[in-house]
Amino acid sequence: MTGSDLQARRYDAVRAWTSFVERGDEAEALVRPEILTSWTRSSRAVSKDLTEAPLADEGETEAYWRESPLAVAVERVESELRRTAEDGDLVVAVTDPETRILWTYGGRVMRRKAESVNFVAGARWDDRSAGTNALDLANRLDAPSMVFSAEHYASIVHNWVCWAAPLHDPVTGRQLGVLDLSTTWDRTHPIGMATARVMARLIEGAMPHTHHDPAAALLEETGDPGLVMTLLGTAESRLDGQRLLLNRRQTEVLALLALHPGGLSLEQLHAMVYGDQAVTFSTLKAEVSHLRAALGGQLSSRPYRLLMPVATDVEQVLALLRRGQVRAAVDAYGGDLLPGTNSPALSELGEYVAVALREALLADPQPDAVLRYGELAPYDTEVVERCVAALSAQPGPHPALPLLKGRLAAADG
Known part of the structure; x- marks a missing residue:
């Protein structure tokens, strides 16, 4: 105006x-x-x-x-x-x-x-x-x-x-x-x-989930790998069971290192974190230095690589989808990967995980999984409609059908 x-x-x-x-x-x-x-x-x-x-x-x-x-x-x-x-x-x-x-x-x-x-x-x-x-x-x-x-x-x-x-x-x-x-x-x-x-x-x-603890579920499946990172929906990093107090950028750097166990060069890591932003290498080195101290020195240089076992909910969700365990993948999926991130690599990965999960639900719209997904993406009506259509074609009423229709009505409202 x-x-x-x-x-x-x-x-x-x-x-x-x-x-x-x-x-x-x-x-x-x-x-x-x-x-x-x-x-x-x-x-x-x-x-x-x-x-x-x-x-x-x-x-x-x-x-x-x-x-x-x-x-x-x-x-x-x-x-x-x-x-x-x-x-x-x-x-x-x-x-x-x-x-x-x-x-x-x-x-x-x-x-x-x-x-x-x-x-x-x-x-x-x-x-x-x-x-x-x-x-x-x-x-x-x-x-x-x-x-x-x-x-x-x-x-x-x-x-x-x-x-x-x-x-x-x-x-x-x-x-x-x-x-x-x-x-x-x-x-x-x-x-x-x-x-x-x-x-x-x-x-x-960024809200903590009230119905489940992603970190606890991840630990239950993987044992205690040393570093456990939940990145989907909420961001939390724990080393040997102790929560790491990291800022947003340090979490992004640690996430990229966790998702690339073979290590990354300074140039690769800089491109993944900052993209085309005019940020100096020394700024990234300072973030890595803080991380190294938080991790008790378990981060090597040339390339930058984590020196302890690592588990992330991103890898967990993708592994479950590869095995066709759609309901379990939805349970492990807490939401968008680091919402609001400026990292081009993490933004791309987040889109990949979200689309992969959605496509899996469209192909196999299990009612319980769709209901849980509806809590995370309440306005994605196509997935719910696909599930309602599949259930309506079955003989006899399914107990999830009223809940799914209610979800559609709420989204329309």
Whole structure:
């Protein structure tokens, strides 16, 4: 949108807000229904001249965050969230289902603006506490939401635009809160909502699975190989049973070495990790040096090669597919390989594994396997439709058929 378009949009929002606070329901034709509904809720509980959001108990908020699966997910993708905030001068926030902020990070300018209105961890941003905003709408409607300028009920954030997307447990589907991106209204861009959705999916992909432990299943099948890496859906590395504390890039480097047991030269590893990015070899050498220390020296040079037995869930899934064990492969598949990775080699491998699994299910749509796959890829209706068609052709009802039809209905909805 051009600057004049945004100015006009802001003028319309202010005119609608003024009409509502001064004359009530005359604003009905001027704003979206969900905004008007939230304004009505807000007006009963919040002053339009609110100066800052109220704060919840700090200790209670910290305790909730420590126990939340969102804390693990945010830790795993924190570098991506921070980079998004800094590059776009946004403030990024993650909430609980009651729209209490649990974690936030802001770019230089937006951080100060956020702090001035208590857009911080522990603050309550439900519309009965802080007035109409995108975080509350996304939580209550369980849908991506945007609130622009004076569509906010409280005037303290009339200079903001916010995009929020709900966060769900990838296994149970339970709503856990929302991911919000906020900046000033004059920096509104159509890509804002898409970015919020991508960031929400990134967090969901990094979520610890509540129904099964991929690392435990991998150890059960392989024994104790020394280094065990789960890379599908969630990233975790354990050496002799102890979790390794690695950043995102170190995990990518270790994954590539684990998947190439014969070793890689410096040039090969650099190309696989960075592709065409202008990153020096010395940067990669520094990452390898950190890894070598974390692995107790069990990483050789020329070529770079791991010196201990290794097992990964990627190899496990592919081996099961080669043996035709589709149900077991789906169980071992936790989701996309390192969601959000910038490594061209890992992106290509992730696509290969995802397509291989999907094609195996299309060829042999076992009901239990399709139901489990539907939890990981809820909008891939073709696999579910193939399974429903196969079951419908069989004599007598199959117990999985109502669940599969329910999955299709949910995807259509």
